Amino acid sequence: xxxxxxxxxxxxxxxxxxxxxxxxxxxxxxxxxxxxxxxxxxxxxxxxxxxxxxxxxxxxxxxxxxxxxxxxxxxxxxxxxxxxxxxxxxxxxxxxxxxxxxxxxxxxxxxxxxxxxxxxxxxxxxxxxxxxxxxxxxxxxxxxxxxxxxxxxxxxxxxxxxxxxxxxxxxxxxxxxxxxxxxxxxxxxxxxxxxxxxxxxxxxxxxxxxxxxxxxxxxxxxxxxxxxxxxxxxxxxxxxxxxxxxxxxxxxxxxxxxxxxxxxxxxxxxxxxxxxxxxxxxxxxxxxxxxxxxxxxxxxxxxxxxxxxxxxxxxxxxxxxxxxxxxxxxxxxxxxxxxxxxxxxxxxxxxxxxxxxxxxxxxxxxxxxxxxxxxxxxxxxxxxxxxxxxxxxxxxxxxxxxxxxxxxxxxxxxxxxxxxxxxxxxxxxxxxxxxxxxxxxxxxxxxxxxxxxxxxxxxxxxxxxxxxxxxxxxxxxxxxxxxxxxxxxxxxxxxxxxxxxxxxxxxxxxxxxxxxxxxxxxxxxxxxxxxxxxxxxxxxxxxxxxxxxxxxxxxxxxxxxxxxxxxxxxxxxxxxxxxxxxxxxxxxxxxxxxxxxxxxxxxxxxxxxxxxxxxxxxxxxxxxxxxxxxxxxxxxxxxxxxxxxxxxxxxxxxxxxxxxxxxxxxxxxxxxxxxxxxxxxxxxxxxxxxxxxxxxxxxxxxxxxxxxxxxxxxxxxxxxxxxxxxxxxxxxxxxxxxxxxxxxxxxxxxxxxxxxxxxxxxxxxxxxxxxxxxxxxxxxxxxxxxxxxxxxxxxxxxxxxxxxxxxxxxxxxxxxxxxxxxxxxxxxxxxxxxxxxxxxxxxxxxxxxxxxxxxxxxxxxxxxxxxxxxxxxx
Ligand code: GLY
Numbered sequence: 001x002x003x004x005x006x007x008x009x010x011x012x013x014x015x016x017x018x019x020x021x022x023x024x025x026x027x028x029x030x031x032x033x034x035x036x037x038x039x040x041x042x043x044x045x046x047x048x049x050x051x052x053x054x055x056x057x058x059x060x061x062x063x064x065x066x067x068x069x070x071x072x073x074x075x076x077x078x079x080x081x082x083x084x085x086x087x088x089x090x091x092x093x094x095x096x097x098x099x100x101x102x103x104x105x106x107x108x109x110x111x112x113x114x115x116x117x118x119x120x121x122x123x124x125x126x127x128x129x130x131x132x133x134x135x136x137x138x139x140x141x142x143x144x145x146x147x148x149x150x151x152x153x154x155x156x157x158x159x160x161x162x163x164x165x166x167x168x169x170x171x172x173x174x175x176x177x178x179x180x181x182x183x184x185x186x187x188x189x190x191x192x193x194x195x196x197x198x199x200x201x202x203x204x205x206x207x208x209x210x211x212x213x214x215x216x217x218x219x220x221x222x223x224x225x226x227x228x229x230x231x232x233x234x235x236x237x238x239x240x241x242x243x244x245x246x247x248x249x250x251x252x253x254x255x256x257x258x259x260x261x262x263x264x265x266x267x268x269x270x271x272x273x274x275x276x277x278x279x280x281x282x283x284x285x286x287x288x289x290x291x292x293x294x295x296x297x298x299x300x301x302x303x304x305x306x307x308x309x310x311x312x313x314x315x316x317x318x319x320x321x322x323x324x325x326x327x328x329x330x331x332x333x334x335x336x337x338x339x340x341x342x343x344x345x346x347x348x349x350x351x352x353x354x355x356x357x358x359x360x361x362x363x364x365x366x367x368x369x370x371x372x373x374x375x376x377x378x379x380x381x382x383x384x385x386x387x388x389x390x391x392x393x394x395x396x397x398x399x400x401x402x403x404x405x406x407x408x409x410x411x412x413x414x415x416x417x418x419x420x421x422x423x424x425x426x427x428x429x430x431x432x433x434x435x436x437x438x439x440x441x442x443x444x445x446x447x448x449x450x451x452x453x454x455x456x457x458x459x460x461x462x463x464x465x466x467x468x469x470x471x472x473x474x475x476x477x478x479x480x481x482x483x484x485x486x487x488x489x490x491x492x493x494x495x496x497x498x499x500x501x502x503x504x505x506x507x508x509x510x511x512x513x514x515x516x517x518x519x520x521x522x523x524x525x526x527x528x529x530x531x532x533x534x535x536x537x538x539x540x541x542x543x544x545x546x547x548x549x550x551x552x553x554x555x556x557x558x559x560x561x562x563x564x565x566x567x568x569x570x571x572x573x574x575x576x577x578x579x580x581x582x583x584x585x586x587x588x589x590x591x592x593x594x595x596x597x598x599x600x601x602x603x604x605x606x607x608x609x610x611x612x613x614x615x616x617x618x619x620x621x622x623x624x625x626x627x628x629x630x631x632x633x634x635x636x637x638x639x640x641x642x643x644x645x646x647x648x649x650x651x652x653x654x655x656x657x658x659x660x661x662x663x664x665x666x667x668x669x670x671x672x673x674x675x676x677x678x679x680x681x682x683x684x685x686x687x688x689x690x691x692x693x694x695x696x697x698x699x700x701x702x703x704x705x706x707x708x709x710x711x712x713x714x715x716x717x718x719x720x721x722x723x724x725x726x727x728x729x730x731x732x733x734x735x736x737x738x739x740x741x742x743x744x745x746x747x748x749x750x751x752x753x754x755x756x757x758x759x760x761x762x763x764x765x766x767x768x769x770x771x772x773x774x775x776x777x778x779x780x781x782x783x784x785x786x787x788x789x790x791x792x793x794x795x796x797x798x799x800x801x802x803x804x805x806x807x808x809x810x811x812x813x814x815x816x817x818x819x820x821x822x823x824x825x826x827x828x829x830x831x832x833x834x835x836x837x838x839x840x841x842x843x844x845x846x847x848x849x850x851x852x853x854x855x856x857x858x859x860x861x862x863x864x865x866x867x868x869x870x871x872x873x874x
Contacts (some may be wrong), residue, residue, distance in 0.1 A: 014061035041093030080276035083242025088283035098221030129169035348583030367398030388420015469494030518542025561593035625677035809858035
């Protein structure tokens with residue numbers, strides 16, 4: 001069975017058994033700080049297990065994209081060494097959210113493997129958690145021999161997503177690939193780390209939630225989470241001995257054989273390298289497709305690690321140039337039908353990979369040399385470890401991810417001073433972190449005391465800009481207070497608020513608080529957490545008291561401006577995708593009253609024509625006066641229907657979908673205009689590079705656009721007045737002026753030279769003779785050091801044999817340059833002449849025998865020049 005068919009068969013089996021087929025989520029968990037990448041099928045359902053979210057199904061089935069490179073489930077080090085581990089893989093799963101439990105989970109799994117996939121029963125083994133008698137009994141009931149059921153401990157048979165979250169005992173189904181696979185030791189048995197007993201399916205009996213401090217609480221309802229690696233089941237179904245020989249990998253290996261001229265299956269070392277490369281290029285392709293760019297931190301760093309590791313392995317099998325970008329084509333050939341976005345984004349993926357390859361290859365050789373030199377030195381001194389600062393230098397200057405250095409160290413039998421490295425890294429991070437804390441978090445920290453559970457607000461600001469609210473609590477200088485008095489500032493929490501809190505790039509509202517005994521202005525609003533907004537206020541009259549019912553009024557002008565700019569960012573996003581292509585993805589934004597900033601993935605600067613087209617499309621959509629509508633939807637439905645979601649945004653179960661006309665659908669919690677016509681007009685102010693592969697556009701709308709245009713108009717008018725020309729001819733005029741200026745500058749230069757030549761003649765005429773040598777001195781007005789040197793050259797050229805000393809002054813500072821022609825060097829030295837002058841006139845300086853320079857007070861320059869001959873005769 002081909003892997004595409006296995007996927008389909010799996011999903012159909014569970015869909016026939018009343019499971020809703022849910023599409024794979026992105027590899028990037030929705031703002032889940034506990035997780036780097038989605039590492040299992042259950043991640044997108046985490047809140048359903050915890051019962052803090054409900055959907056309209058209680059059974060689901062998925063084929064989920066997963067990455068296990070970093071965090072709790074990290075297979076990176078095993079990739080290549082084994083035949084079964086991957087950074088990226090697809091996990092087939094079925095899930096019950098408080099519906100069926102162990103009985104059905106086991107029955108379904110067994111039926112699918114035995115009756116549908118028709119696996120050989122004699123090769124199958126089962127593991128259960130050491131004291132899970134219930135699971136063992138169910139397995140016996142479905143027909144597994146007792147001696148095939150093995151009980152293992154926590155490490156093998158207790159599953160959790162990360163250090164916290166839903167978890168539970170599990171039961172695994174293994175397949176014996178035969179004695180000739182793996183360690184080939186007589187003692188090899190289920191539980192051995194080798195490739196022989198292949199774990200194909202893990203059934204997790206979700207019963208607990210583990211908290212950060214390790215506490216286990218029972219889940220409200222026992223649930224089921226299962227995971228079967230597609231690559232592994234394909235390996236068995238296709239009668240292979242390892243995942244890399246399945247149709248999911250073999251075309252990548254074939255292409256790699258072409259590129260490297262190595263053959264897979266001939267030599268273990270080469271095979272390992274080829275497996276690492278094949279795995280990593282696939283992982284990189286998918287990670288980039290979901291919006292990650294190589295960087296120094298977090299997910300970007302994982303991506304950098306796998307790309308650079310693959311490159312180093314490429315070098316090991318003799319590939320010296322960029323090749324991964326090309327190899328990613330083979331991944332797309334295999335996966336493009338199932339994941340069409342990977343095919344659509346392929347040109348973009350190629351660019352990201354190629355860019356990273358070019359950058360690393362540039363430093364790889366130098367980095368290796370630095371490493372080799374150090375290692376030689378370490379070894380010659382009998383050292384046993386790579387010092388932390390070297391690991392850091394390789395990491396920081398040469399872009400060697402730590403695991404690459406670790407691999408090289410292992411090859412040289414050296415250990416790593418990881419603690420020293422962490423220290424260097426922490427020091428660097430601390431430097432760059434200073435001052436850049438996330439505002440919301442910083443606020444929340446100071447307000448823990450105030451944030452009782454009942455402090456939460458209804459946000460009514462989508463519908464109205466004025467509302468009444470009751471003051472629930474107030475904070476001043478991090479202390480909870482009962483009252484804020486005139487002139488005082490503090491943070492106020494209401495039960496209901498029309499104020500938008502800064503989020504999703506949109507700045508906060510400002511406005512007024514009108515209470516029974518005082519008034520205040522709202523300066524800032526921070527979302528401390530969902531439905532908890534801290535309103536930073538300054539009391540302008542009387543006082544505000546806890547429990548006061550107050551009237552809240554949002555500043556309409558600011559809100560209106562911000563809303564115009566927010567809707568315009570959606571139009572801009574659409575226009576950029578239309579003009580530049582589908583690879584354009586929003587990577588950040590700032591929406592303010594007067595302007596907007598939009599960051600997006602793209603590789604080159606935009607040509608004027610592209611900028612104009614983009615601007616035109618946005619303005620057309622404004623002129624079409626299209627309705628902007630919002631709708632609350634089930635998240636899964638909205639995504640399925642094609643709504644764009646931002647990577648970093650957290651969306652709950654119900655999401656707000658913002659539609660403009662029939663061409664733009666995005667999940668968005670911001671405020672918007674009701675009709676695009678309200679935006680008025682849109683102008684791009686600037687475009688530039690923000691980071692590798694990320695561009696930034698700044699633009700203005702509405703009154704901001706009018707102001708921008710007026711500013712430009714005023715500049716033109718001013719120039720036209722100054723240059724005495726009509727505005728539409730000012731360009732021509734300015735070009736003319738610049739041309740004239742250039743001609744005049746050249747003329748001035750020429751005249752200056754003439755004057756100097758003339759003065760040189762004068763000076764030469766007045767030259768004194770000392771001991772047979774001609775001494776020429778000259779004062780040069782308005783000169784720089786370079787000019788003085790040039791003048792000494794002219795004199796030397798003119799006389800061949802001479803001593804030339806020239807000087808100038810600028811206000812109080814004087815400067816002298818002395819030069820001695822070669823034939824006089826046995827008697828005189830320019831350096832000495834300058835030293836003597838400096839000594840005599842209170843300055844300093846020096847230089848070589850042929851030319852030297854010094855500084856002396858400006859008012860002494862002329863006297864100094866006059867005295868040169870005397871100094872020489874001393
Ligand atoms: N969530 C089950 C597994 O990843 O094995």
